[in-house]
Amino acid sequence: MxxxxxxxxxxxxxxxxxxxxxxxxxxxxxxxxxxxxxxxxxxxxxxxxxxxxxxxxxxxxxxxxxxxxxxxxxxxxxxxxQVPQASEIARVNTRALGLMNVSFLDLWELQLQIEPFAASSAAQKIDKDLIESLSENIAHLQENLDDDDMVIESDIEFHRLIAQAADNAALVLISEPIRQLLFSATTRLYDAVPQARHRLLEAHKAIFEEIKRRDSRAAKHWMAKHIEDFRRGYEVAGFDLTAPIPVNLRMQERFG
Missing domain, CATH: 1.10.10.10 (Winged helix-like DNA-binding domain superfamily/Winged helix DNA-binding domain)
Structure with missing residues (x-):
């Protein structure tokens, strides 16, 4: 009734x-x-x-x-x-993801889709200034390969620069919190798998070269390999892919 x-x-x-x-x-x-x-x-x-x-x-x-x-x-x-700052949006969203107990695997699956797309778009749209910034980023990584904090900082900045080069504001906003929380999970990775830092450097060099050559297909291919290798390193280290990632506030404040 x-x-x-x-x-x-x-x-x-x-x-x-x-x-x-x-x-x-x-x-x-x-x-x-x-x-x-x-x-x-x-x-x-x-x-x-x-x-x-x-x-x-x-x-x-x-x-x-x-x-x-x-x-x-x-x-x-x-x-x-004013338009809210991307860094502030990312900080709030990163903490929200952490409180929702998302796992490495949850975020990695998204990263495997987002980062190759970003690399492909960057190869088509990148300007000279960002090419120079990526070159400096790789040089900085190579000079500080034994410093875990510097490796993580360079890694975050490398992917951030590629997202900027893709010239897609939605991509920047979506990818930044995923990136910040995922890299919170790498704080112990390089102690557990020392060779991972060298593989990271070689992958960044290969991706950069293809972006600089403006070969979008090759840039996408190398980025996908790099993200897949990221997961393998996590598995070799013996970390649980399905465990919630805790938000590392110290790292977020430093690198966010």
Whole structure:
């Protein structure tokens, strides 16, 4: 039997605290385009008048937007609309993935799809500046091959540069948290499998050469081999592919 009209919730009331409703109203203006990147927000007094709340409530709502990286202060005073920084998005998403107990295998399966695509696209779109940056990255890796932290740092930066060279903003946002959490799992890899660092260097050199030659098919092939080798190293080290990866906050702060 159908519910009577009186039993149905025809009207929903927003029961969020007032400061959250203030934040939502401003966020909606940003996401709809009424407020654009670089625009100054009205003053607290103006917002209080427009929204019919007191200034302390506006201040709390703005603080929530600052924490979301949607607005920032210029000179410590006026607030402007900004695009959230990729690094901040990655930091939040990396921790979310960690709290969801994702495993090495979960992320590796995605990486096997994403990184070869990035290498293929980079070979087609890379510019001279990024070619130079990749060359310097490989030189830095070669000079610091016995320093585990430097190896991890160079590895993260190498893949980050390739994602940038692919010139695809969605790729950068999607791949960065996966990369950060996956490489949290490598902190003990090079102690357990010392030859892995040398294989890493040779793979980076091969991928770079194909990208520099603008051979997208070969770059994709070498990147796939590199990612598959990453898994083999993890297996040789005796690590559990299905165990949750703990978020390494120290490493995230240093390399994120």
């Amino acid at each position: 159908a519910n009577s009209l009186s039993d149905r919730k025809l009207i929903q009331i927003d029961t969020d605290p007032t400061y959250k409703r203030v934040a939502k109203a401003i966020e909606e203006a940003i996401m709809s385009g009424r407020l654009k990147t670089g625009d100054k927000l009205p003053t607290e007094a103006e917002l209080a008048t427009q929204l019919g709340v007191n200034r302390s409530t506006v201040r709390e709502g703005i603080r929530a937007l600052e924490n979301s990286d949607l607005v920032t202060r210029v000179g410590g005073k006026r607030l402007i609309v």
